[in-house]
Amino acid sequence: MKLGYVAVVRKEFTHIRREPRMLSFIFMGPLLFLLLFGYALRLTLENVPMAVWNEDPKSVLSLQIEDRLASTGYFRLHKVDGVEQLERELVDGRARAGIHIPADLSAKLFDGERATVTMYVDGTMPAIATATRGEGGVLGGDELSAQLHFDPPDAPPRKLAKRPLIVEEKVLFNPELRDQNFFLPGVIGLLIMQVALVLTSTALVREREYKTFEQLIVTPVSGAGLILGKITPYALIAILDAVLVVSVAHFWFQVPIAGSVALLALLVVLFVAGVLSLGMVLSSYAETQQQAMFYAVFVLIPSLLLSGFVFPIEAMPKGLQPLPHFLPLTYFVSSVRGIMLKGAGLDVLGRDFVALGCFTLLFVGLSIRRFRKTL
């Protein structure tokens, strides 16, 4: 045995034991992950919200179409009034699919003509869009086709085409169903978060480790002066980083920016502020830079998994769905997709923006208070 091996091993175990917080992370972390993947995270959706604009609501035939869609078990139907409302719901995410049944549906079918229904699919998340299109196939299927043949007893021989419905499909927002369009906007958020959290979470602890903190507290520097002063440079760096990432996503990977660039900029600034102030809070709790990094990772990973960045929030069990709303990244991901892919405006995103603003205020307030407390 090499000299001192046992002594070093024993000493390291002692170090580990002296940091119970770290120890709980080491064991709780893997468990948390298993639970998340075992229970919470699914790639496939059930109960896809579908907005139905039925202009022929009194017709048995139109109701048969609705029934058929509902009986797939894949769609959860709700009524809307007009194409504007339908499209708006697709933009704000209340609906991921929609169907328009025209006013002349029954008339045409009675006349033995084919009628056109329009199916809307939110293309933001290609995997879900593809599944939605597949399930929507029931509209042209044999079963529905058979039901829609209105055959009075004395009917003349059928002159109707075998398929009475013409299904017109409209894939919105990401019509080519490119995966980049789905992932890259979210990646912007993830990158900002990574850079900003890691930079700031170590910022205050470093002062503590270098013993400069003690010196600072006897100077007239104010809590706000210190916290905001620490945040500002990293905010600028994180914003520059965001500009870089958005540019590459847009110009190189051809991710569209359907909405307003100014709104996108505002979103980035809000998000950066929120994440940096969260970093300060983490920093005020950590005693070493190593601990701070650990905390940062433990915010990053749940954010990655639960924010809807990859796994749709609607696919999570009902009981866990409130969870993502405690993560700033959730609001960023939905907003950035709204702006870049759907062209959403402040009218739709207002709530997300307010939520991000509240996070920032909360975290800044908390970190200033933590600073005062350490005096």
Added chain:
Amino acid sequence: MPEPTAPPAPEFALSARALTRRFGDFTAVDGIDLELRRGEIFGFLGPNGAGKTTTIRILCGILTPTSGTAHVLGYDVARDPEAVKRRIGYVSQQFGLYGDLSVDENVRFYADIYGATDRAYREHLLEHYGFKDKRRRLAGALSGGFKQRLALVCALTHKPKLVFLDEPTAGVDPVTRKELWDLFYSLTADGTTLFVTTHYMEEAERCDRVAFIFRGKLVLNDAPDKVKAHLGERDLFHVRCRYDPELVRRARELPGVETVNQFGTTLRLIVERGRLTPETLARALGNGELTAAHVYPTEPTMEDVFVNLTSRLAAEAEAQDAALDAAASRGLA
């Protein structure tokens, strides 16, 4: 925040009355009275845990006293801590320097935090403290002595009239310590008051006045040359002998002996007055080789006084605690 109107220049740079700070049941600072005249170097001594740091934290305005008052440069530390913080300088044993910042950058940072605008003075300080050709050097790459000097410069850009030096020369070689003290004296020449804590007796003797804190109470507050009188009714003996644990043990058990302290080949004994003479002492310690010729009465040093004071007070406190415990257990029974 409106600048509070400055009170008339007080006679004392610092004055504290019955200053007390409790943490739960524990009284860290217990009714301290202090007065620092302008331009004086005040040495604040005491064993670790005696309440030195707590006292300094109160006086710097970062900890509020539980009771009592303290005025620093005329401002009440409890009521107007920010005014105090803006006007004092503070150099700690840990030196709040940023190792990855250069000399200039460190100085500039602290100057900006204090809102010090006098750039010429900053230049003067850097030159006077020997940084003329080191200004671009990273603080982390400076020698220990220069780190301390830099910390001092950082604490002085706003021309504080009172500077707290918390063990400013800990771990510094004697030559550098002397150089630092030359700088301290040059500061007082400009009327700056220095509040110094130290564990070095030689440093304590350089102060105009020293105070000794023990278990939160000031037990002595006097000029260094008068401190020796605080040994009171005691004799001091100097015994020339090699270290011998048996001898030390025997010395401790002699009646009237309070403190036994070995320095190289001499043993210093503090004894209640008149209890022993060189002859009786030599005989009592007697290992055959030791005679009265090896034993001299001698003058106390400051260290003798502090070591004796500390052990006496500790013994008294212990006796008191024991009495209280006994009373408490009687009360329970």
